[in-house]
Each structure stands twice: as structure tokens, then as C-alpha cells.
Amino acid sequence: MAWVTPEAPTRSELSACIQCGLCLPQCPTFRLTGMESASPRGRLMVMSAVAGGQAELNDVFDDLMSFCLQCRACEVVCPSMVPFGRAMEGARIEIAAQLPSPLRRLRRLITGRWIGSVRVMRSVTRIARMVQRNVPARWLPRQIKTSIGGLRPLPKKPLSTIGSTFAPVEPAGAGVAAVLAGCVMDPWFAEVHEATVQVLRRSGYRVVVPDGQTCCGALAAHDGDVLGTRRLARQNVKAFVSADLIVTDAAGCGAHLKEYGNWAGDAGVILASKVKDVTEIVAEAIADGRLPHLEVPRGKVAIQDPCHLRHAQRIVEEPRQIVAAAGYEPVEIDEDGMCCGAAGMYSVLQPAASDELGRKKADQVRASGSTLVASANPGCEIQLRGHLGGAYRVAHPVELYWEALQAADADTVGWSSAGEGNR
Amino acid sequence: MTLTAELRDILGHDRVLSEPLERWVYGIDSGVVRGDAELVAFPETTAEVASIVGLARHYRTPIVARGAGTGLAGGAVPTQPGLVVVLTKMNSVEIDEENATAWVGPGVINLDLSKQTEPLGYHFAPDPSSQSACTIGGNIANNSGGPHCLAEGSTVSHVLALEMVTADGDVVMLGGPAPDPVGLDLRGVVVGSEGTLGIITKALVRLTPNPPDVRTLLTAFASVEDAAATVSGIIARGVVPAALEMMDQRMTQAVERFVSAGFPTDAAAVLLAEVTGLSAAVEAEAAIVEEVAGQNNATTIRVAADEAERARLWLGRKSAFGAVAQAAPDYYLHDTVVPRTKLVETMTRVYEIADRYGIMMLNVFHAGDGNLHPLMAFDSEEEGMLDRVKEAARELVEICVDVGGSLSGEHGIGIEKRDLMKLVFNEADLDAQARVRESFDPDEMFNPDKILPAGSRCFDLGRPPLEGMWV
Numbered sequence: 056m057a058w059v060t061p062e063a064p065t066r067s068e069l070s071a072c073i074q075c076g077l078c079l080p081q082c083p084t085f086r087l088t089g090m091e092s093a094s095p096r097g098r099l100m101v102m103s104a105v106a107g108g109q110a111e112l113n114d115v116f117d118d119l120m121s122f123c124l125q126c127r128a129c130e131v132v133c134p135s136m137v138p139f140g141r142a143m144e145g146a147r148i149e150i151a152a153q154l155p156s157p158l159r160r161l162r163r164l165i166t167g168r169w170i171g172s173v174r175v176m177r178s179v180t181r182i183a184r185m186v187q188r189n190v191p192a193r194w195l196p197r198q199i200k201t202s203i204g205g206l207r208p209l210p211k212k213p214l215s216t217i218g219s220t221f222a223p224v225e226p227a228g229a230g231v232a233a234v235l236a237g238c239v240m241d242p243w244f245a246e247v248h249e250a251t252v253q254v255l256r257r258s259g260y261r262v263v264v265p266d267g268q269t270c271c272g273a274l275a276a277h278d279g280d281v282l283g284t285r286r287l288a289r290q291n292v293k294a295f296v297s298a299d300l301i302v303t304d305a306a307g308c309g310a311h312l313k314e315y316g317n318w319a320g321d322a323g324v325i326l327a328s329k330v331k332d333v334t335e336i337v338a339e340a341i342a343d344g345r346l347p348h349l350e351v352p353r354g355k356v357a358i359q360d361p362c363h364l365r366h367a368q369r370i371v372e373e374p375r376q377i378v379a380a381a382g383y384e385p386v387e388i389d390e391d392g393m394c395c396g397a398a399g400m401y402s403v404l405q406p407a408a409s410d411e412l413g414r415k416k417a418d419q420v421r422a423s424g425s426t427l428v429a430s431a432n433p434g435c436e437i438q439l440r441g442h443l444g445g446a447y448r449v450a451h452p453v454e455l456y457w458e459a460l461q462a463a464d465a466d467t468v469g470w471s472s473a474g475e476g477n478r
Numbered sequence: 479m480t481l482t483a484e485l486r487d488i489l490g491h492d493r494v495l496s497e498p499l500e501r502w503v504y505g506i507d508s509g510v511v512r513g514d515a516e517l518v519a520f521p522e523t524t525a526e527v528a529s530i531v532g533l534a535r536h537y538r539t540p541i542v543a544r545g546a547g548t549g550l551a552g553g554a555v556p557t558q559p560g561l562v563v564v565l566t567k568m569n570s571v572e573i574d575e576e577n578a579t580a581w582v583g584p585g586v587i588n589l590d591l592s593k594q595t596e597p598l599g600y601h602f603a604p605d606p607s608s609q610s611a612c613t614i615g616g617n618i619a620n621n622s623g624g625p626h627c628l629a630e631g632s633t634v635s636h637v638l639a640l641e642m643v644t645a646d647g648d649v650v651m652l653g654g655p656a657p658d659p660v661g662l663d664l665r666g667v668v669v670g671s672e673g674t675l676g677i678i679t680k681a682l683v684r685l686t687p688n689p690p691d692v693r694t695l696l697t698a699f700a701s702v703e704d705a706a707a708t709v710s711g712i713i714a715r716g717v718v719p720a721a722l723e724m725m726d727q728r729m730t731q732a733v734e735r736f737v738s739a740g741f742p743t744d745a746a747a748v749l750l751a752e753v754t755g756l757s758a759a760v761e762a763e764a765a766i767v768e769e770v771a772g773q774n775n776a777t778t779i780r781v782a783a784d785e786a787e788r789a790r791l792w793l794g795r796k797s798a799f800g801a802v803a804q805a806a807p808d809y810y811l812h813d814t815v816v817p818r819t820k821l822v823e824t825m826t827r828v829y830e831i832a833d834r835y836g837i838m839m840l841n842v843f844h845a846g847d848g849n850l851h852p853l854m855a856f857d858s859e860e861e862g863m864l865d866r867v868k869e870a871a872r873e874l875v876e877i878c879v880d881v882g883g884s885l886s887g888e889h890g891i892g893i894e895k896r897d898l899m900k901l902v903f904n905e906a907d908l909d910a911q912a913r914v915r916e917s918f919d920p921d922e923m924f925n926p927d928k929i930l931p932a933g934s935r936c937f938d939l940g941r942p943p944l945e946g947m948w949v
Contacts, residue, residue, distance in 0.1 A: 135800045
């Protein structure tokens, strides 16, 4: 019966692939298995077989599609420019429509509805905190062991920044930056938000965290929940309608917001055009002198490229420029930027592959000789910390820059002339 | 017992695929012909390969060996329902730095080997456009070339020894670490045999020192003739560049949309030349390339300023086939070789054919050795298109053979070009090749129906019955 939804992979998306195979070595799951059916080319071929009626959409199709991390590393090397991420989201929507199951309904409730509620996320945070503080890791099931182990210490009273406004540090004039609070960033990564807000203020932005906003919907989209994804997108479109610049400090959210055109029509296209990752904004402010280059050497930092920053948003240099301006020496760990295995809910749904990729990434960090890692995405951060253990620190590049800036504030000798001149 | 069950006994459940959807993706490679992979097996050791061959023989099931499936001639496509043996998991690398060689598994990705040997100052010279994905096993099967084979030679020049599983399931060693081993050169016979003689399980390859200096020049021309004259001119001056690559305007435009490397999209042809060696030689040769390009009315002469620009230009060249998808959903590619002196004449006639059949033609090729890659972009869903494309392709090959050229430079014959073999070989030639094949694999168990057209083996030709033989 081929496809049943309008969001299914289209003929032009599928026929754009001419099967050259250049995507194979870039694909983490192909590297793990050596199997064509675990490669982007193979997955597109399987989608085409279903689209053309040569194969049926069955549990094997579900397995093959669900094994994909949606890291989109394949898109970067694809000379035919196949929109693989979009096609895979389409395939997942088809699976959700054609193979309903209680487990999938539960996931839809979690990623499409509960995650968007601040109240629910507060309760989840309290439970997670209890587990984090009281349950030994060895008692936890494999699906959540790394995630719980990789969380930052959770707050007793999770706060929400939604509705807050922060005045710029003079000289102002950079405009207004509307920040996406996100579902987990607010309660679990408050320090990253704090750094984002403060560094944006120092760059001359008035910072607002608009009321009425919600989770970006990336997890729902990756799971094929078309209604949930649309509902969340529409809510954010409304909340951010008057914003000129929308800033995210989670790579996965930014990548999804930049594709709101697929979920919220023309209003989605408009919102998408205003979205910037915080690393883009901060790197720009450093380059044009609104933020200083700090010259106190702070040692090495290993750079981990989140897939949805590097492959989906094609942001590569900015995190390096930011940590360099903070006084760190950026160290490369992986020239291909292979996925760490976190991939949203992947670590829960495919723990074996996720663990193997996480171990590989941790080994790359260890080989770099740095005990500090910069990562601009919450999922990757949790995965890295979970696999590296307590001797390593994982932080957002802007967080590292904000710490360096505060240290420089406290010790004026640390001010670089460029920074001083601009203030 | 069934073959599936016995294979699973040896390899375990997960290394044998039998689900229709999983097998579907092994029915095709980068070419356009689809076959039926009945079963797919993933061995990890030579012993497992030998056992698989033994089982396949017992069940009389044909075997197609496969690497990354980047072949362009259907070489890894099963023509009869059978077993596909995928060698991607056999990817060990043992480097012998002192002798500048490495033992590699057939599943090692070409570029991965060069990346591993880079810190030691070496690389694996054959560099097909698919080098980031294709496997060394596939390179050996097809005797693959690549831009840099102009100076370095194709894969056969870089393979010293092969470990192979024969049709009887025996493991044999062909060649050896010595550069010129005694006895019949069976290693040379197997390289380029496209998986029809046995399954290679390990290869000893030569590593090539990285050049001390390199310069990449991008030149552009208002006509294909000027570009071709530059190619001949450079070589006439005694310079053999490490690579000398041409792209026509349509190809350049498609590539530029993907890489944004600053290829001049208004030029009729661009030429990418690379000279390598000691700095003084590089300097002198680059000057000659610039001079000859200038004499032939080059509209652009640009030297890549740094490694990043150089990498960008090469990424463009090596993405050419994939970039065609921007023009049309399907493409059909040939790989003919013509004498360099006939380049202009051949190109003109090739474009004429495309116009006559109403097919979009793009060209990208190894100009230095006259290895053309005329590429027809089309939509196979268009009524009668595929037939038109195949007819045009046949004419195209005939022209190339007519000017003294050859059927294939480096992509192999596989199934797509099999029936064109008669254009270049007579009955006796084909029979000789069929006999070689028969001596390795009398039952055509390995990759049946490939390379040699049906009826190549003439039983009565040049083989008089032995005295006393019953005829």
C-alpha cells in the first residue's frame, strides 16, 4: 500500500539519490555494521522500494529506519544534495501511521505533549534528581544508565527562565535576542542558559525569553509524530512572532527550528529565517570586537562537534573561535565529526549502538590529552559525561567563554586591549 | 539443512541476511542493473570465506563478492539468484613501514588506508573518485585507476601479493613480497578479474611516499579544443603531471553548485592539473603548465593557494558523478579510453550523438591518459528513454573503438559492458579469456555471467581433441 501520509518521502527526494555510495563511510551505523541496509544509500533504497510498491512497510522496515541516528552526516558529503534528514522524518511519519503500537503512543505522549509542559518537566526533574542522588548506577537499566550518569547535578527547585527579560550591558544597540528556553535546557542546563544570556547582554543585546513558548519539537519530529510536532511548532511560531532574532543554545533545537518550514507553513519559513545558534552570534561579536579576545592561557579543550551543529547547521568554525577567544587551545578529536551516539532518544531506543558510538567518542577525547570537552548540545554533553566519567569536564563553548570573561572581570590585568577599547 | 541454516551455524544469525528488505539493497551497486540477492553473508576471516565457498559449492549456489558497492558496471550485481558475500567486515590493516607495504583486508576503505599511513609519510596511490567509500578489494577486482594513476599507474602496479579462496575452497597465495616473483604471474591475472576467479581475502599492497611538494592548477578555456590541445601540449613538453583532469561546462556547473570552490562556470572546459615532486621540479613543471595553457588561450589560470583550496578543487572533481543527480535522476556512464591525439575529434562526435538522441551529455575525464567518462543524464521513467540511452551508448563506444581506443579504462566490464566486449575482441581472444576463467572456476560459481559475453568459450576453436579422446 506504499505511503499513506502527505509527509511521506517524495519521489524527488528519493530519486535525487543516484547511489554513488559516497555517504557510506560517513554514516556511523554503516561504520559499526558494514551493512548497506544500515547506510543512508541503503535506507533510501528501502524507502524507494516501499514507495514503488516492490516491498511492504513492515517491522523490518521499522527496524532499518529506527537504526538511523538522524545525524545527517551523509548530507554533507552528498554531491546530489539529497535531503536525507527530511526523507527520514517522512519515513518515520509513515511508520507511525502504518504500524501503530502502544509503545509508540506512549512515546508520542512524551515527546509531543508532556515535554512541552514546564510543570511536567519539573516533576520529571525532581524524579530524575532523586534517582541521580540515591540510585547506584549499576541498578539502572541500560537504556538510561548513561543518561542519568551524564546529567549535571540536577537542581532541587527547577526554575524556568520563560517570561524573563535582561537588559543589555552598555553600549547596547545590538538589538533584541529572543532565546528559546527549550524543554530540558531550562531545568537541567541552567548554567548554559545563564552563560548564553550574560554573553548576549555583553554583546549589546537586550535578551528576552518570550512567554508562551515551548519545546522545539525535534524529538517528536524524529519519532514521526506529525501532529505533536506541528502543535509545538505552531505554539512557538506564535510566541516568537515579534522576534527579529531567535537564539538557541542547543544544537538539536536550532537545527529543528531552522526547518520549521516543513512543519508550520509560511510562518514557519519566516521563523526559521530568524534562527541563529548562540555560537554564531558570539563568534560574530568576538570577530567585530564587541566581545574581547581573552589572552590568559587556559589550556587545551577537546572540540566535540554536535551533528546537528556541524552537519545540519554546517556550523564548524564558530565553537573553535569562541573557545580560542576564551584563551583555550582547541584540540580536534575527529576530522569526520562522527556522531557520539546520543542522538535524542536514540540512546534509550537503541542502547547497544548508542553505547558503542559513545565509547568510541570517549576514546577520541581521551586520546586528545585534554580533560575538558566543549560541546554545544545537551544530548551530546550527557553522552560524553556518561562515557568519560568524573575525571572529565564537559561544557558548552559559550559557558567556557563566560567563565573566562568573569575571571577577566575579576582580574583587570586579564583584559585584552581590544576588549578594553570597545567598552 | 538449508544453506541459510548452515551459513548461520558458521557466522551466527546476525551475519546472514535473508529478509527481503535487507537483501533488496544488495541487488544493485552504483550502476543501473538490478539483480536478486537471495542471501547475504558477512564473513570476518579467511577461514569463514573458505567455509562459505564450500557450502555454496555443496548447494550449487553462485557467489558474488562485494565491497562497498560503488562499482559502476554492475560487477557486484547477482545475475542469478545467489549468495552475495560482503567483505566490509574484513578490514584489518598491518603496515610494514620498513618495506613501505601493508597487508590489508579486502574491506578496507581506500581512503582509510591512506589516512592511516599519512603520519608515516605514505599513501595508497590508486585514487578513484569513490576513494572515500570504495574498498581495496573492489579496487583490485576492477584494477581501478583514478586521477593520480596518470603518473603512478593503476591498482595492478600497487599489489604485490593476494591471498585468495579458490572455487574448491582452498586458500592460495598469489605473488609475494618480492617485486618480481618467479612463476606465472597469477596475481596479475586476478587483478582486474572482477571476482570471477576467486575471493580475495587479503592483499599485500605497495605504499607510495607522499610527494615533498605539490601544486594544483585550475585552468579554464573557451573551447574544448583549446583544453585538449593544452593536455597534448603539456605532455609533448615532457611533463607528466601527477593528474590531468578535464570537465566540460555542464559538469563544472553541477559540481560548482555542490562545492562552491570557484570553478569558472562560464568556461567551455576546465582543466585541473597537479604536479608533484621536489620543490624545484614542481616549480618548473607548474611554469610549463601555465605557459602551455596560456599559449592555448586559457581564460583562467589559477594556482591553489593552500591545502584547503586544493582539497576543495579535488572534492569538486571527485563529486562529479553524484553531482549529476542535480540535472536528472538517472545517469549512465561510460569509461572508454581513446588516444590522446583523438580527444578533440572524439569529444565532438560524442556530443553529436547526444544531440541526435536528445540526451543530456556531461563529460568529466582523465584527460592525461585519454580516459573519457561521458555521462548521460536522464529520467528512466520517461517513455523509451532507457533504450535510447543504451543505443546512444553503443554508438559512443563504437566511435571510441573506431579511433583506436578501448572499452573501459578503470570501471570494469561487469554486466553493463559485457556485450560490448565483441567490439574489441575477436572469437579467439574471448576464448582465451574464457579458458583462463575456466581453469580457475570450471563451474562458473564466482560472479557468473560477468565480463565475458555468452558464447565466449568456443569448444572447437584452437583446441584439437587429444589423441584417443572420445569425440
